[in-house]
Amino acid sequence: MNDITGEQKILAIIAHLGYLLGGAGFIIAPLIIFILKKGDPFVYDHARQALISHLAVLVLSLAISFLCFLLIGILLLPVLAVVWIGLVITSVIAAIKALNGELYRYPFIQEIVDKI
Template sequence: MTDPNSPIAPPPAPALGSVSNDDKLWGMLAHLSALLFGFLGPLVVWLVKKNESAFVDDQGKEALNFQITVFIAMLACGVLSIVIIGLFLMPIVGLGALVLTIMAGIKANGGETYRYPFAIRLIK
């Protein structure tokens, strides 16, 4: 059983009511912008739109937290590449990040909140 106060345990998705098409688009962009710009894409989307929409605020924070987690994991893989294991883990982390980011973008485009299964939630 996981501790609900742990920074790794996914919080329950908030009830956001109906989500406009514009909010769905920005929520999707919060996730998918990471494919081109790393954690800077979700950061910019979240900073620009967080006060305009609860949905975009939520999904922007979620995408940013996940991309920070991926960045930390890649740094750890870089360090572990000294002992070879990092060279095997790096593509696994990259592929997992790609798949989860695309899944999150699809869910956000449908107006659903998405929670990444492996994210350290630093921004609350």
């Protein structure tokens, strides 16, 4: 993977840091890159990692929000904050790895990623 271009690195970084686009950008950016760059193993792998990680956080956030709505999950709000902080930290690490032309594996989701 020594011949990684600047465009490939930028696309991989955008996939990881899509949440900076606001709104649903944290799902839409890696999804678009994932769909359009299937022929590019470097970008595809980064987009796949980011997409699965972001979807996992979204599902967890929705579940906790629903529980909070029912007044059961109020105590889970700190857990949700830790999950989002973890996403920010791991996606910044992934973006740095992409900038260096390296692959990155998000923790805790590899079994799901390997199936896709």
